[in-house]
Amino acid sequence: MHPNSQTPIISTILLNWNRADLLEKTLESYLSTIRTPFELFIIDNASTDTSRDVINRITEQYPNVSAIFLPENQGGKAFNVALPLCRGRFIHFSENDLEYLPGWDAYVLRAFEDFPKLGQLSLFAPVPTDEEVWELKPASLKHRNGTIIYEAHQNVGTSSVIRAELVARGLRFDNIVGDNGVLFPNDGKFSYDIKQQGYLVAWSHHYLVNNLGHYGEEIENRLNYYRQTYDGKNWLKVEKLQRRFEEWKQKPRPQRRSVLFPDDPVLPEKSEPTRECPEPQLWSMFDGWTAEVETLEFLYSLVRLVKPRYVVETGTWHGFTATAIGQALKRNGRGRLVSLEIDADSVAVARKRVQQHGVADVVTVLEQSSLTFTPEEPIDFLLLDSALEIRE
Numbered sequence: 001m002h003p004n005s006q007t008p009i010i011s012t013i014l015l016n017w018n019r020a021d022l023l024e025k026t027l028e029s030y031l032s033t034i035r036t037p038f039e040l041f042i043i044d045n046a047s048t049d050t051s052r053d054v055i056n057r058i059t060e061q062y063p064n065v066s067a068i069f070l071p072e073n074q075g076g077k078a079f080n081v082a083l084p085l086c087r088g089r090f091i092h093f094s095e096n097d098l099e100y101l102p103g104w105d106a107y108v109l110r111a112f113e114d115f116p117k118l119g120q121l122s123l124f125a126p127v128p129t130d131e132e133v134w135e136l137k138p139a140s141l142k143h144r145n146g147t148i149i150y151e152a153h154q155n156v157g158t159s160s161v162i163r164a165e166l167v168a169r170g171l172r173f174d175n176i177v178g179d180n181g182v183l184f185p186n187d188g189k190f191s192y193d194i195k196q197q198g199y200l201v202a203w204s205h206h207y208l209v210n211n212l213g214h215y216g217e218e219i220e221n222r223l224n225y226y227r228q229t230y231d232g233k234n235w236l237k238v239e240k241l242q243r244r245f246e247e248w249k250q251k252p253r254p255q256r257r258s259v260l261f262p263d264d265p266v267l268p269e270k271s272e273p274t275r276e277c278p279e280p281q282l283w284s285m286f287d288g289w290t291a292e293v294e295t296l297e298f299l300y301s302l303v304r305l306v307k308p309r310y311v312v313e314t315g316t317w318h319g320f321t322a323t324a325i326g327q328a329l330k331r332n333g334r335g336r337l338v339s340l341e342i343d344a345d346s347v348a349v350a351r352k353r354v355q356q357h358g359v360a361d362v363v364t365v366l367e368q369s370s371l372t373f374t375p376e377e378p379i380d381f382l383l384l385d386s387a388l389e390i391r392e
């Protein structure tokens, strides 16, 4: 049964203003990926291109998709028009320049279930992808039951999911009026209001959508459109966009794929630049706590080279280093790893990963502090990767 014939869990409000080709991509990818019962309201902010044709084609096809054509552009406030109609437990605000990726809704539901105080979840991760002309957003990792989110130190953008209870408490979108009169959704105030209610505002673990409107190629192809909108954003300005765009063009293009974990999503490293490491985004990460993809590959090679019998690791976390070491030990044909972790949640996640990668016979994950551990024999290879204070 297509998820459109049941009571909605997710109510999506998609705000459109021109760029009909991107709207079409957004709608098609949304409809082909959503597996959760949903309803979709498309609000058109008085577009002047062929958007209406695209929207009508979709509403004719899907009974739970409806459209509201506004006679004039109301800016970000237009989202509010559909709020009284929404029946879902979660309200999802979508821009019209996204490509939804399989599994996005499952991750969203899991995150809201695992974090009862999560109020707003962005569909983006805190680190821009290589395709995006965008910047790193300061954030801190939070985890539960193996689900990772990044608490936003500031606000997240418009494309996000919130709990419907926030709307019942009066949450609404406001506008920011740009220098040139263009009306933008006031994302900053929106996230601020959510935080004021005692809720958490966060980025996702990885990109749940491709953020096509930030892609360098897209900006290059539709330069006038973006010049006009960015020029209205007095906090951003076209010069800043130009600078970001020039930087983006010069950037190296690393292949973001792990040799050891090819199926796990990888993004550029999330650390801020420092004097010692001025270009951290050249490295790739799975999440903000796991060793970088490059470090894992180095570790694997080291274990292959050293041929240890008894390996100990402190700080298993979600088991990537343990699995990498385990794979090397198996190839070596001898040796075992004991990995120590104090967090019960992480132990469960790590054991599952170790199992799935077929290295459980050489890797033992113990729920124990490294500070109380006594090795059973002389250690040939030791990886200290627990809390920084303990390691130093």
Ligand SMILES: C[S@@+](CC[C@H](N)C(=O)[O-])C[C@H]1O[C@@H](n2cnc3c(N)ncnc32)[C@H](O)[C@@H]1O
Pocket (backbone or CB within 6 Å): 289, 290, 291, 314, 315, 316, 317, 318, 319, 320, 321, 322, 340, 341, 342, 343, 346, 368, 369, 370, 371, 385, 386, 387, 390
């Ligand atoms: C940086 S993460 C480890 C990353 C992991 N080695 C990897 O790259 O796949 C640090 C982990 O150390 C754990 N930890 C902190 N103090 C610990 C202790 N005293 N004993 C064992 N684990 C500890 C934390 O719970 C956290 O999961």
